[in-house]
Amino acid sequence: MTKTIDVQLNAKGITDLRKGYPLILKDTVLNPQVLTEEGRVIRLVDRNWRFMAKGYYGVQNKGIGWVLTRRADEAIDFEFFEAKLTAAFQRRASLFEDSETTAFRVFNGEGDGIGGLTIDYFDGYYMVSWYSAGIYSLKHHVYGVLDKIVDYRGIYEKKRFDTKGQYIEQDDFVRGEPGDFPIIVKENGMHFAVDLNDGAMTGIFLDQRDVRKAIHDRYAEGRTVLNTFSYTGAFSVAASLGGATKTTSVDLASRSESKTIEQFSVNGIDYEQQEIRVMDVFDYFRYAKRHELKFGLVILDPPSFARSKKYTFSTARNYPELLMDAIAVTEKNGIIVASTNNASFGMKRFKSFIDKAFKEASSTYKILEESSLPKDFRTPRDFPEFNYLKVVILQKIK
């Protein structure tokens, strides 16, 4: 076994650690010169070399490692990973039993006790995401545990860290039986086509399950729907199955058209009755305003940052303007679903964007519901910043 190294934290680092903060921040480390090899188990100590916690060294965009245990005598070994994964699987027992939902998250990083690692379940297949070279170097434990505790069809992985250009065409298959993609998963009775071996994304964002259900159950019936930043059209599918009279999906990626047709088709929806537009959302808003188009339900789920040929969009800066565009094309009493996954601001600030947009548009609204990550995306209770998703469903009054 490789020797652990002692990493000294400054007063702020120690205070955060005492409060239960799981992330190790670079600027709290007093002796960074000892951090040489990612994946090393580290002992976090104070100025006087007193033991505080154990973790691992792994560089992500948000920090240089994660706390794993507060117990000096707990080893970071196969048994450690087995205990964390087993507990996480048990927490999702009701989802495993739900025959109407066959895709969800089974391990959510720091929320389940190991930052930098997530595992998603897709009807017998597991997709493991690695967020640093450090955690990736411990992969034998994770795959060993999966071999022992689950009966999988196949395992795929995504390396979500800088591999320094080593991988151009990456095959993400790890072990088991290769999938015949797309496979069709279920979510609250809806169907979604998923491909685990086709780049960074799979075809569906599992963290929006509750929002798809809300749209399907409560907001789509009898409404015309505009779904912006629609990707594979998952919200459009939920709306259509929920009784929307028509959906319009807008995304600038050309592959979004065939992917959206596929999602409609696997749900028995005639895609020719729906509109799919491959174009810039901001151009679509101009077009809609010029033609005085109005919708009963408008969905906004932009990426945190987007750069197209003409526009640069950042949710932290430009969300109010995006909302003003949406307000302009929403019918009186219509619904707006405003979503963001930007972790750099919280719900309070997000709601202030909504307020600002309605004021500037001389319009008024009422919030109908708010939500964040679904239960399977477990986050550390005391640190809302790890619960990055913010969704507000509101009604335009006038």
Ligand code: SAH
């Ligand atoms: N709402 C989707 C996920 C959106 S992912 C869902 O629930 O599945 C973000 C999408 O925004 C990507 O598909 C990307 O192609 C698209 N996108 C980014 N900038 C855009 C722009 N300016 N106009 C249209 N689409 C854009």
